[in-house]
Amino acid sequence: MRTYLDCIPCCVRQALDASRMVTDDVAVQERVLRETLALVNTIEFHRPPPWLGQQIHRFLKTATGDADPYREAKHRSNRLARELYPRLEEAVHAAADPFAAAIRFAIAGNTIDFGVKTHITDADVREAVHVAETAPLDEAVLTRFRRAIESARDILYLADNAGEILFDRLLIERLPTNKLAVVVRGQPIINDATREDAEAAGLPAIVEVIDNGSDVPGTIPELCSPAFRERLARCDLLISKGQGNYETLDGIAKRVFFLLRAKCPVIARHIGCEIGCMVLYENGYPQDGPV
Amino acid sequence: MRTYLDCIPCCVRQALDASRMVTDDVAVQERVLRETLALVNTIEFHRPPPWLGQQIHRFLKTATGDADPYREAKHRSNRLARELYPRLEEAVHAAADPFAAAIRFAIAGNTIDFGVKTHITDADVREAVHVAETAPLDEAVLTRFRRAIESARDILYLADNAGEILFDRLLIERLPTNKLAVVVRGQPIINDATREDAEAAGLPAIVEVIDNGSDVPGTIPELCSPAFRERLARCDLLISKGQGNYETLDGIAKRVFFLLRAKCPVIARHIGCEIGCMVLYENGYPQDGPV
Numbered sequence: 014m015r016t017y018l019d020c021i022p023c024c025v026r027q028a029l030d031a032s033r034m035v036t037d038d039v040a041v042q043e044r045v046l047r048e049t050l051a052l053v054n055t056i057e058f059h060r061p062p063p064w065l066g067q068q069i070h071r072f073l074k075t076a077t078g079d080a081d082p083y084r085e086a087k088h089r090s091n092r093l094a095r096e097l098y099p100r101l102e103e104a105v106h107a108a109a110d111p112f113a114a115a116i117r118f119a120i121a122g123n124t125i126d127f128g129v130k131t132h133i134t135d136a137d138v139r140e141a142v143h144v145a146e147t148a149p150l151d152e153a154v155l156t157r158f159r160r161a162i163e164s165a166r167d168i169l170y171l172a173d174n175a176g177e178i179l180f181d182r183l184l185i186e187r188l189p190t191n192k193l194a195v196v197v198r199g200q201p202i203i204n205d206a207t208r209e210d211a212e213a214a215g216l217p218a219i220v221e222v223i224d225n226g227s228d229v230p231g232t233i234p235e236l237c238s239p240a241f242r243e244r245l246a247r248c249d250l251l252i253s254k255g256q257g258n259y260e261t262l263d264g265i266a267k268r269v270f271f272l273l274r275a276k277c278p279v280i281a282r283h284i285g286c287e288i289g290c291m292v293l294y295e296n297g298y299p300q301d302g303p304v
Numbered sequence: 305m306r307t308y309l310d311c312i313p314c315c316v317r318q319a320l321d322a323s324r325m326v327t328d329d330v331a332v333q334e335r336v337l338r339e340t341l342a343l344v345n346t347i348e349f350h351r352p353p354p355w356l357g358q359q360i361h362r363f364l365k366t367a368t369g370d371a372d373p374y375r376e377a378k379h380r381s382n383r384l385a386r387e388l389y390p391r392l393e394e395a396v397h398a399a400a401d402p403f404a405a406a407i408r409f410a411i412a413g414n415t416i417d418f419g420v421k422t423h424i425t426d427a428d429v430r431e432a433v434h435v436a437e438t439a440p441l442d443e444a445v446l447t448r449f450r451r452a453i454e455s456a457r458d459i460l461y462l463a464d465n466a467g468e469i470l471f472d473r474l475l476i477e478r479l480p481t482n483k484l485a486v487v488v489r490g491q492p493i494i495n496d497a498t499r500e501d502a503e504a505a506g507l508p509a510i511v512e513v514i515d516n517g518s519d520v521p522g523t524i525p526e527l528c529s530p531a532f533r534e535r536l537a538r539c540d541l542l543i544s545k546g547q548g549n550y551e552t553l554d555g556i557a558k559r560v561f562f563l564l565r566a567k568c569p570v571i572a573r574h575i576g577c578e579i580g581c582m583v584l585y586e587n588g589y590p591q592d593g594p595v
Contacts, residue, residue, distance in 0.1 A: 018320055018330070018333055018334060018337060019320070021316065021320070021337055021341070022313055022316040022317035022320055025312065025313040025316050025341075026313035026317070029309055029310070029312070029313055039309070042309055043309060046309060046312055047345055050312070050316075050341050050342075050344060050345040051341075051345055053341060054338055054341040054342055054345070
């Protein structure tokens with residue numbers, strides 16, 4: 014997805030919010046804000062918004078001298094997810110369709126996204142879980158998703174955020190983990206999940222975990238490691254979590270199922286849903302391919 | 305009031321909203337947005353936000369080739385105010401304290417501000433009128449306001465927006481018009497009232513109307529005409545409507561009563577009130593002067 018005019022004021026606001034989240038030093042906040050203004054003024058609109066996110070958060074890391082300013086926030090999210098996990102697991106087990114229930118909770122977990130909104134409260138997450146329990150999923154897409162998983166030879170599950178990745182575990186446990194790898198970011202970026210968060214979710218014990226070698230809050234293949242690119246080229250199905258992965262992969266020549274909460278108006282419009290919706294969306298590639 | 309970091313993303317968003325309000329040409333919208341980004345990146349924070357507003361709306365006028373892009377919006381606001389006026393006049397007449405009622409409606413009229421929020425609906429204005437009827441005013445400030453008006457020799461009433469200026473008429477009719485002049489902007493800027501709007505409100509028939517010679521959405525004396533500056537120097541009381549006048553005059557060495565709706569978080573915090581509040585606020589100058 015390209016960057017739209019609406020993304021510009023939003024990025025400027027996010028830069029200020031993010032700088033305030035990670036430092037009380039107004040001079041640093043101002044510096045990050047000014048660097049962001051200069052950056053967005055030279056943006057080529059064909060780039061996806063996470064490219065801007067990468068640049069802005071690099072400013073933030075340099076200005077604060079902290080390579081992982083959201084460390085504490087990520088730890089908090091992982092703790093909250095651990096606290097909620099037993100109840101979610103129980104609900105999935107008890108559900109008439111555990112696979113669909115796990116999808117719902119995985120999408121609910123995407124509420125924990127500090128990119129769009131700087132302050133996500135525990136109450137926001139609990140509310141999302143509550144909504145997810147009865148949120149409707151597109152049955153036709155769900156059926157195609159099941160079949161695509163069955164018939165795929167090599168699946169990549171692109172994780173999004175810390176905390177959320179434990180919600181993902183509910184779904185990952187119901188996927189054929191012998192032909193699946195979970196992908197995390199290569200370096201800290203906002204509150205996106207890295208290997209540390211995958212470990213906190215206990216994933217390496219049940220599935221292969223790889224990283225994409227990049228600090229983009231999304232997946233821009235040409236900015237990822239050669240190893241990840243090779244793996245991406247080989248796989249025949251992507252399960253993509255979150256807005257950043259949607260924004261960077263919606264046009265990829267691969268079959269993708271996107272699981273996300275549409276938290277911004279531009280993405281909601283792009284997908285064709287309401288803001289806040291729980292989205293299970295298929296990119297429609299290949300149009301005539303086998304299911 | 306200085307420009308705060310929070311004003312920057314807000315100005316960028318306002319520039320985009322404003323450009324969309326006045327043109328469907330995306331290239332023009334992008335040009336205004338980019339000029340705004342370059343401008344705000346060089347801002348000296350000691351300047352008040354309306355200085356940014358002036359510059360941004362000059363970009364808009366140049367980019368659209370329209371010196372008065374809010375002409376139609378202003379006409380609509382004047383029409384709405386005329387439609388509401390008879391009922392408001394009746395309510396003021398019927399009130400136990402017609403002066404206080406007129407103040408309330410004058411403040412309610414400040415809802416018609418296209419600077420902060422691009423889309424003001426008729427329903428927003430009607431709701432503001434409804435709230436104004438019972439909104440509490442600071443009784444101590446109200447008493448000082450009455451006395452200040454009585455004892456002043458020369459009063460300037462600084463109007464803010466089109467449409468709103470007819471709400472102001474309710475109050476102006478209850479002021480000593482023999483020692484008062486109403487001030488409008490010298491040139492079109494956003495939906496701020498100019499001489500045309502004062503005429504639409506029938507003010508020249510009942511009070512002197514002057515303009516400040518400027519296209520700032522507020523009152524920055526050094527950017528106003530010499531004639532206005534001379535008049536400002538001479539007056540001993542200012543009645544100031546709206547956020548823009550507050551932002552530019554809160555530090556002036558003159559006694560001022562500010563009447564406004566606090567529509568933005570920065571101003572609300574500066575004044576010490578909640579967002580959306582109906583504000584009658586005295587600047588406290590001179591601290592030890594006569595009342």
